[in-house]
Amino acid sequence: MSRVVVxxxxxxxxxxxxxxxxxxxxxxxxxxSAPAVAPGSVRIDGAVTTPTTLDAAALAxxxxxxxDVAFQSAKGAERHHEDGVxxxxxxxxxxxxxxxxxxxxxxxxxxTATGAxxxxxxxxxxxxxxxxxxxxxxxxxxxxxxxxxxxxxxxPGDVKGARYVSDLVELHVGHVA
Numbered sequence: 001m002s003r004v005v006v007x008x009x010x011x012x013x014x015x016x017x018x019x020x021x022x023x024x025x026x027x028x029x030x031x032x033s034a035p036a037v038a039p040g041s042v043r044i045d046g047a048v049t050t051p052t053t054l055d056a057a058a059l060a061x062x063x064x065x066x067x068d069v070a071f072q073s074a075k076g077a078e079r080h081h082e083d084g085v086x087x088x089x090x091x092x093x094x095x096x097x098x099x100x101x102x103x104x105x106x107x108x109x110x111x112t113a114t115g116a117x118x119x120x121x122x123x124x125x126x127x128x129x130x131x132x133x134x135x136x137x138x139x140x141x142x143x144x145x146x147x148x149x150x151x152x153x154x155x156p157g158d159v160k161g162a163r164y165v166s167d168l169v170e171l172h173v174g175h176v177a
Contacts, residue, residue: 037169039149042139044090046173047097047109054090059141059151063089067136069154071161078161082154084140087111087128091173096125099175107132108177113153116167123155123163125173139168 037043040056054062062085070079091111098105109125127133138154141147153165 040151042090042151042168043170044173045170047175048091048095048173049097050095056141059085059139064141065136065138067138067154067156069156071158071164073161080143081145082138082140082152083142084138084151084154087123087137087139087153087171088130088134090139090171091125091128093129093131096173105175108175109173110176112170112172112174113165113168114170114172115165116150116169119165121153121163121165123153124176139171 037053038055040059041053042059043051043053045051064083065086066081066083068079068081070077072078093106096106096109102108106129107124107126110122111125111128112120112122114120123135123137124133127135128137136156138156140152140154143152150167150169153163153168155163158164
């Protein structure tokens with residue numbers, strides 16, 4: 001019985017002492033900051049043939065569509081009428097820097113949307129590709145009939161609004177595999 005008590009005491013002492021040791025691990029890197037772009041502008045970069053920044057006037061010339069969305073947020077149930085440019089129109093397959101010879105390379109891409117405050121969320125390119133998921137993801141420029149100062153990423157069909165990115169400033173395309 002005394003061996004058990006000594007063993008437990010040794011384990012407890014080891015746990016206590018390990019908590020006193022100083023860590024040599026590097027601190028976590030701070031979150032990436034959002035790119036600086038003019039209000040209403042969105043930078044498109046990453047695995048695209050031509051990185052660009054679209055201002056509000058350029059977004060206004062793109063084909064627009066409207067969608068009614070409903071989702072849960074920290075504020076409770078929300079319903080909105082969103083108007084804007086389909087993400088698939090901003091990022092057609094022809095604008096992607098695809099890997100030559102790789103079958104369905106667009107299915108291995110993700111689009112990370114970043115807001116002015118650094119908040120980011122990701123959608124797979126397969127979700128937005130009209131030939132695959134065709135989810136109707138939108139870069140909204142107006143909500144409930146009112147123009148937005150900065151665009152908003154809208155993901156119709158999501159139960160919660162976590163992938164909605166307000167004050168959108170960047171769309172970064174990258175390979176995930």
